[in-house]
Amino acid sequence: MTDVFNSEKRSQVMSAVRSKGNKSTELALISIFKLNKISGWRRNIDLVGKPDFVFQKHRITVFVDGCYWHGHNCRIRKPGHNNEYWEEKILHNKQRDAFVTKELRKNGWKVIRIWECEIRKRKYARKLNRILSLLNH
Numbered sequence: 001m002t003d004v005f006n007s008e009k010r011s012q013v014m015s016a017v018r019s020k021g022n023k024s025t026e027l028a029l030i031s032i033f034k035l036n037k038i039s040g041w042r043r044n045i046d047l048v049g050k051p052d053f054v055f056q057k058h059r060i061t062v063f064v065d066g067c068y069w070h071g072h073n074c075r076i077r078k079p080g081h082n083n084e085y086w087e088e089k090i091l092h093n094k095q096r097d098a099f100v101t102k103e104l105r106k107n108g109w110k111v112i113r114i115w116e117c118e119i120r121k122r123k124y125a126r127k128l129n130r131i132l133s134l135l136n137h
């Protein structure tokens with residue numbers, strides 16, 4: 001497949017897509033937390049993998065993973081975007097995610113990963129309940 005972007009342009013496009021996609025789902029999760037009276041989280045904590053939300057006292061980390069960039073097997077990953085370069089990036093991200101999860105767990109952190117599509121489709125109840133039950137212990 002021909003790629004219309006040179007690599008510099010492509011990485012600009014990629015980071016734009018990534019930050020935009022992630023920001024809106026992170027904001028959505030913040031309102032979900034508020035609606036469910038979940039507080040005590042902080043952002044930008046210096047931990048491996050830079051979790052999106054950290055509950056330090058309860059040692060819980062929460063990631064909001066964009067379906068495309070983190071390789072979720074769902075409808076958001078449209079065919080047609082699949083050129084080799086992007087597939088390789090996504091594979092790399094998936095391996096990195098697995099590594100990060102393992103490292104955090106090894107250090108006693110609970111790791112909860114919420115997919116972008118779970119937030120969009122409001123299918124996050126199970127994971128939210130897990131956070132709630134961890135916070136109540």
Ligand SMILES: [Zn+2]
Nearest residue numbers: 067072074117
């Ligand atoms: Zn998904």
